[in-house]
Amino acid sequence: MNIACSRFNRHLSGLWGVFRGLGVYSWLVPDPPSRSGAARVFSWHGETPHVGVVLNQQNSHQPKLRVALSYENEMRLRTGAASLAVFKVMKRRTAFTLVELLVVIAIIAVVAAILFPVFASAKRSAKRTTALSNVEQIGKAVQLYLNDNDDTLPFRTPSLPSWPGFGDVLIIDSDLSKGFSEMLGPYLSSTAVWYSPEDRLTAPGYTSFCVNGQLAYSWSMSGFARPAEAIYLTDRTDIGRSPAPPPDTYAWWSFIDTEPFTVNKLPGNIDPVSVAVRIDPIRYLGNTALYLFLDSHAQSMVFYRTWGNSTQNLHLATKS
Numbered sequence: 001m002n003i004a005c006s007r008f009n010r011h012l013s014g015l016w017g018v019f020r021g022l023g024v025y026s027w028l029v030p031d032p033p034s035r036s037g038a039a040r041v042f043s044w045h046g047e048t049p050h051v052g053v054v055l056n057q058q059n060s061h062q063p064k065l066r067v068a069l070s071y072e073n074e075m076r077l078r079t080g081a082a083s084l085a086v087f088k089v090m091k092r093r094t095a096f097t098l099v100e101l102l103v104v105i106a107i108i109a110v111v112a113a114i115l116f117p118v119f120a121s122a123k124r125s126a127k128r129t130t131a132l133s134n135v136e137q138i139g140k141a142v143q144l145y146l147n148d149n150d151d152t153l154p155f156r157t158p159s160l161p162s163w164p165g166f167g168d169v170l171i172i173d174s175d176l177s178k179g180f181s182e183m184l185g186p187y188l189s190s191t192a193v194w195y196s197p198e199d200r201l202t203a204p205g206y207t208s209f210c211v212n213g214q215l216a217y218s219w220s221m222s223g224f225a226r227p228a229e230a231i232y233l234t235d236r237t238d239i240g241r242s243p244a245p246p247p248d249t250y251a252w253w254s255f256i257d258t259e260p261f262t263v264n265k266l267p268g269n270i271d272p273v274s275v276a277v278r279i280d281p282i283r284y285l286g287n288t289a290l291y292l293f294l295d296s297h298a299q300s301m302v303f304y305r306t307w308g309n310s311t312q313n314l315h316l317a318t319k320s
Helices: 002-022 072-094 098-148 180-187 272-276
Strands: 039-042 053-056 209-212 231-235 289-293 298-301
Touching: 098 180, 098 231, 098 289, 098 298
Parallel strands: none
Antiparallel strands: 039 053, 209 231, 231 289, 289 298
16 A cells, blocks of 8 residues: 555656646546545645545545645745736836837938938939830831931921021921921820920920921931931920910020021020020939930930030031
């Protein structure tokens, strides 16, 4: 019997270790022992709670086990205290101090200050790319028109003047509502190519671009010695002149404050106001504008690269 009790003691100690590891602090009470017969009770103390083992001598081959876990109240108090301590730690960790919040806000502000200009530049660059694509399509339409009209340019004014005949009177027309779109429209898939995403006019007319006033007549392409260095079209001004529609041609010879104009007076002194009311030389990112040349290539350039003397000026189409 002593041997059996010793074995039970070992098993119960193991069970108590399991209960402590699992955090189980409750009563485990199997069927109570039979009232008949004497019983021998064995118990021990120490770190392990009091454990009582009752063996029914009449049915020793089926012992009735009752394990009483004392110190239950003490364990509950300890568990509650531990839970409260964990709660306090979690509460402290989920809160931010004012300094931490200020640091986070400062970091966000710095990142935003770095990224916002980058996003703005990327957006403007995308708009310039779209406008450049539109200008290139207009250039292809001009080439198709030339193929169908014996290499003569679309005429904007009804009569061909004797050249040189520089003056604004040469580009005045009674109807500015159709312009080049009427002649080049059949060669374009959409009227949207006539517009630039960077056009700031609320009433942009039929186009955001304007044609070199010197080339607004039915010139033969054989009369131009350097078509790759002759600007045919660029961005028109964003300064409105309501109720009249915006111009679709520009008189580049009015950029300098010299009257009367002659080619040998180039480059002259540029008048910024005279430029701004006719074209927009800084419409796109980098203070650039788009330029379509007579050979149909297009590119983005700063204005000063297009201006020069009578042999270098890209607006002068008749230079030798």
